[in-house]
Amino acid sequence: MTMHRGRVRWHCRRALLELDIVLTRFLERDFDQLSDAQLVDLQDLLNLEDHDLWAMVNGSTECSEARWMPFLGMFRESGRESTIDNKG
C-alpha cells in the first residue's frame, strides 16, 4: 500500500499545539527521508487520537507498537529543539 506523501503531511496538522510543535521540526528534517513502508507506519501512528499520541510522545503512556518507536524518538527530539516555530 502506498500512501500519498501530501496526505500524510496534512495528517501532521493536529488538534493540539503540543503536537504541531513537535511535528513541525520532524516534517522539515526527517519526513522527506522516510521510505514508503515507513510512511505507512507513520500514517497508522497519526491515526491515533491527539491525546493518545501526545501521551506516547511525552512518555506518560507506553508505545503500543514497536514500529512507532523510531517516530516517537524523532518527535521528542524535534520537541526539545523547538520553541515557538510558527509554521502554522
Next chain:
Amino acid sequence: MKVAKRSYDAVIVGAGGAGLRAALQLSEAGLKTAVLTKVFPTRSHTVAAQGGVAASLGNSTEDNWHWHMYDTVKGSDWLGDQDAIEFMCKKANEVVVELEHYGMPFDRLDNGKIYQRPFGGHSQNYGKTPVSRSCAAADRTGHAMLHALYQRNVRANTQFFVEWMALDLIRDADGDVVGVTAMEMETGEVSIFHAKATIFATGGAGRIYYSSTNAFINTGDGVGMAARAGVPLEDMEFWQFHPTGVAGAGVLITEGVRGEGGILRNSSGDRFMERYAPNLKDLASRDVVSRAMTTEINEGRGCGTDKDHVLLDITHLSPDTIMKRLPGIREISIQFAGIDPIKAPIPVVPTCHYQMGGIPTNYKGQVVAPKDGNASSPVAGFYAAGECACASVHGANRLGTNSLLDLLVFGKSAGETVVEDIKSGNLSLKALPEDAADLALARMARLENQTNGTDVHEVRLAMQRTMQKHAGVFRFSDLLKEGVTKIMEVAEQAKHTQIKDKSKVWNTARMEALELDNLIEVAKATMTSAEARKESRGAHVRDDAPDTAEFPNGRRDDEWLKHTLWYSEGNRLDYKPVNLQPMSEDVDPIALATRTY
C-alpha cells in the same frame, strides 16, 4: 470550468464543538445535512479545551444563572449583548445535562452528581466569592465533548466531508447565502455545496499572532470567507491573551491549575495577584491576570535570565492532586519547559488564546448585518456559532469555560433556528447565481498562475510579527497607527503569494496559501478596529486611555459603548449599539459599573 454541485438542506463548515452540536440538531430533525471539515472531526481544536464548561448546576456550591449572567456581563466589560448572555446562561444546565445523556464522562462527586470546580471570573452573589461552576472531564473536557457529539452525529446519519476545505461563501443578487464552494483536498477539485442554510462553525484565528496557544488549523477560515463576501466582522479588536502559556512554546496551561490552587509568583516569590485583584486573586478574569503579569515583567519583576516570564507554582499541592486532577499539565511542563511542576514552578507568559469577535450573530445563531436602517438584520440563509461567531456573549473579554458553553448553546440554537426556518417554509433552496463559483475559482487560478510572487511562510510570519508587536496585551497609540499601515502592506503581499508545487492532489502548500487569505482578513480587521477604538475595555487596553477617576480603567462608555463592525472592502468601520436589555422580564439589566475583582 465545470464545477460539480451537491444539494443539501444545510451545509455546516467546521466539525468542532459548535459544528457538531448544530449538525446534531439538524440531522436528528431529519434534515439532509453535510458537514465540511479540513481535518477529521475529532481532530478539531475543541479537543484542546481543558478547563470545563460553565453551568450553574450548583452541585458543589450554591449557584444560579443570574449570578452566571452577572459574571459574564461584567467579564465582557459590558460589551456583551445582555439578551444573548441571558439566553446562554439560562440554557447552560440544559445543554450540559443533554451532553451527559449523550455519554459525556463528566467527573463526579461522591453523590453521583457532576463535579464542579472554580474558574476565573465566576462568582457567587454578584462577584462576592468564587463559585464552583465548571463541569469537567479531568483535563480532557473538549476531547470528551467532541467524541460524545461525533458519535451522536454518526448515529443521526450526518454526512461528513472530511478533508474538504471550504473556499468561499455563495451569495445571490439579494445578498442571501445559498451555499459554499469547497475543495476536496484529495483531488484538488472545487465543488459547490448548494443549501437552504449555511452554518459557519470554523473556530478562531489565533494563528494571526506570533505567540499563540492555538493549533495550526486555527486560521479563521469562516471569518475570512464572510469578510470576502461582504459580511462585516464584529469587535475584532478583542483578543484574549491567556495568562498561562508555557514561556517560549505557547502551549497552554489551563486555568484549572489555578482553580485547583495554583499561585502566580514574580521573581521575589511574591503572590502578586493579591495586589491587582484582592478578592479573586489568581482567579481574577483572564485579561486582568494577563495585564498584571505583563506589568510585573515590564517593571523588572519577571523571572529567568531575561526576566521575561513569571512562575505558576503548584509545588504546595500534593502530588496525588496534581496526578489526579491535572495530569496533562505535568507532561506539558516537562516537555516544553523541562520542569516537573511537582518539584518546581512552571515558567508562563500571557499568550494569544481566543477571538472574542467574529461574524455577527444574534442569540438564534442568525448572521446579522446592517441593512435598511436595521443594524442587526439577518442575512437570509446564513448562520454561525462558536468562536468564529460573535453573538456577542464574550464582549471585550471571555470568561474561562464560557467558550465550551457558547459552542453548545449557540451550536444548538443555530441548528434549532435552521430547523424552524426550513419547516416553516421561511427557507427554501434558492437558485444558484450564474457566478456561484467564480470567486473561489478566481482565487485558485490566481494562485496557479502567480509569477514573481511572495512566499506564503514569509508573509504569514510578517503578519504574525506585526500583530504581536502592534496589537498585543498592551496597546500603544503610535504602534497601532503604524500597525495599520504595516498590516495593509502585508495584506498586499498576501495577494501575490506564489506556490512552487502546482500539483492538485494533497497539495499542502496550496492549502496553506488559501488559509493565509483568511488569516490576513482577520489580521486587517483586528488592527484597524483596535486602532480606531480610543478607549480601554476588557482585553483592549491602550496607553492613551489610562485609568482615571473620571474614566475608571480607561473605559469610555460615553463614546465607546458600541460594537465595532469592520468591512473588508475599503478597510471600512461602522458601529452598532450594545444591547443592554436582557431578553426576558426575569432579570433586570446589569447596570454599567466599573469592572474590579
